[in-house]
Amino acid sequence: MSDAPRLLVLWCPDWPVVAAGAAVGTPPLAPAAVFSANRVVACSAAARRAGVGRGMRRRDAQSRCPELVVHQHDRDRDARLFEPVAAAVEQHAVGVEVVRPGIVAVPVGGAAGYFGGEATLAERLLDEVSANAGVECQIGIADGLFAATLAARRAAFVAPGGSAPFLAPLPITELDQPGDERGELVGLLTRLGLRTLGAFAVIAERDVAGRFGRDAIVAHRLARGLSQRPPLRRALPPELEVTEEFETPLERIDEAAFIAKTLGERFFAGLARHGLACTRLAIVAVTASGEERVRLWRCAEPLTARATADRVRWQCEGWLTAAPGDRPNSGIVRLRLVPEELVGGEALQLQLGAMGRDADAAERAGRAMVRIQGLLGPEAVLTPLLDGGRTAAERARLIPWGDPRATATADAPWPGRLPAPSPATVFRQPVPAAVRGAGGREVECTMRGELTELPVTVAVDGEPALPVISWAGPWLHRPTLQAGSPPGVARMQMVLADSAANRHRPLILAVTLGPNPQWTVEGIYD
Known part of the structure; x- marks a missing residue:
């Protein structure tokens, strides 16, 4: 049974493009796209027909559609021009909630009862927005904001209690909605073979909590048709x-x-x-x-x-x-x-520089960091930056406090890099290990990325060998071959059964390719 309230969601397709076009007078049917940091954040239907898509670089988008009208992303403009739409909805329904510019949500119960049904309410809202705001929109109704938003994109009315069956066949990529930033999680779930929301929903919640982070737990609730978070049951000051x-x-x-x-x-x-x-x-x-x-x-x-x-x-x-x-x-x-x-x-996940509970904490922290640098030098205060790289150790680099936090190589393809999630512990110096198959034979990895034996046990740094429960990989990396350079390495994720500690030990291991392999442990997952 869903704990999510029944909502009507009114969605204005491609709202950033619509708002940008309205602000400068672009013809509504012209192919257009809105860019932020040189990447497409929204595009019109005409641009999509020409091959333009969200996340595409500007050069690639313009090469596919030379007549593309380019707009810069402006969140203030999107919100300002969306107010007439919200006001038009408010003419027929109370409790209008702006989810983000382009989407409003309305509790269904009272308004639907007053107008004689959900379908009648939806028709009135469509007519009101079209007449007074002059924009096209679609409406969906379901239990919960997430399901209702996806229903609006399909102009569907989901029966009460039917959000979970409605969501089940939809692709897992629906979890990555604008503003949610779940692209990395969706990529990981796809690699694990979970290609629909239903396939993700059937996993036990305790297993999701044990394997993934907080964002995955929220996504799992959404895939099951539940509210994003359980209600807060405490008296409010x-x-x-x-x-x-x-x-x-x-x-x-x-x-x-x-x-x-x-x-x-x-x-x-x-x-x-x-x-x-x-x-x-x-x-x-x-x-x-x-x-x-x-x-x-x-x-x-x-x-x-x-x-x-x-x-x-x-x-x-x-x-x-x-x-x-x-x-x-x-x-x-x-x-x-x-x-x-x-x-x-x-x-609420706070970052360094947004710490504390009062408004001046970030400024005080910044002044303290700068003072320490003045006394001990710029390298005395470092902050981590996630960048490009193949290994977990290469992806994290430290930069002096106050330096620009622009990534240098994060967008590079990095063939052979380790997929998400990243390990909790990364060793400065890899720890030696021994990986053996059936009969105690040492496991090798060929130049084509094939293991000579199925891994059965792993002994880390001379400790007793532990049995292998599961493994993934190998992922190959062959550097440019030069005289005397190694032929390459392969990386694998393995889960060991540690019966003495009554727990599992997930590891990242690397092995040199070819005969006489050298196995090392590069990181450990929590």
Whole structure:
């Protein structure tokens, strides 16, 4: 039985392209794409027919479609121009939640009962958005935001309790939605042979938790048709709301941007003091004439201070720049942030530089790092950066604090590199090992990547040999051959049964190709 609420999701296809085209007057049927960091983040249907796809480099996209109209990604523009769509939906339904620019969600129960059914409600919303906002959209209804969003992309109405069967045949790539950043997880699941959401859903939750990280647990709940997180069952402190009043009414966008930053930091700090994080935020504005505007923002991940400030800024900008008949009658004199849905603060992964619970912690930490560098030199404070490489040790490099964190070789193909996930422990110097097959014969790897024996036992650094439960690989790497250079190496992932410690030991091993193999352990998984 699903624990997810029944939602209607209205989806505007390719919204970043639609918003960019509306801002500059591009013909709606022209092939167009929106780029960020020189890669496609969204493209129109005409561009997709020409072979352009999300994640493609600009040069490749333009070579496939020379007439492609190029736009730069602008999240503020997308949010500002989406406000009329959300306002149009709000004409017929209460509790409208903006998931992200291009997608709004509405609780179905009350509105569907008032209009005489879900289908009638959907028709009214389609007509309202088309007439008042002038954009095309699709609607889907299902239990839970994830299932309802995928239903909207297929214009499907899923029966109550039918989200899990609806999701089961869909490809596993649906987990990698814009903004979710699950591409690495999806790639790993695909390599493991899990090609549909149903194949992932049937795995026991304890097995997923033992093998993958937190993001995979969330994805597993979504694949099963459940809510993204279990509800937070604890009494909430009453002082979590944040209110700001203005003597001079707020009417300018630059003033709104400054206020949004301050409010976002205060709101985030208040939640952090109670060990909480917000996933659904209500932004309430009161004007000088007494008019009240309310907008809900639903978030896939718990809001940080910056993400909160972004949503406050987007919403204020959307209100203040709306058409004359839709904008407030006067300036804003009060802004209030209300946490509508909360999760435990452990769901929010903070990085170095965003530590602490008050708004100035990041700045204080930065000043402290710079002072240490001034006393001991730039190399005294290093931060890790994940870059390209074949081995786990090569992928992580340390750079001085404050240096640009641009990766140098992460996009290179790196043939023979180890697939995700990365090991928890990586040795500076590989540890010698002995891998043997049936009868105690040493296992070799040929130049073609074939093992001469099936691995049966592994002895690490002279310890007693442990039996091999499972293994994957080998992955070959042959460097450019020169006189005296080694012929290459192969890497494998193996799981050993350690009966003495009553646990399994997953390892990364490397072996030189050809006769007289040299086996080493490069890393250990937790």
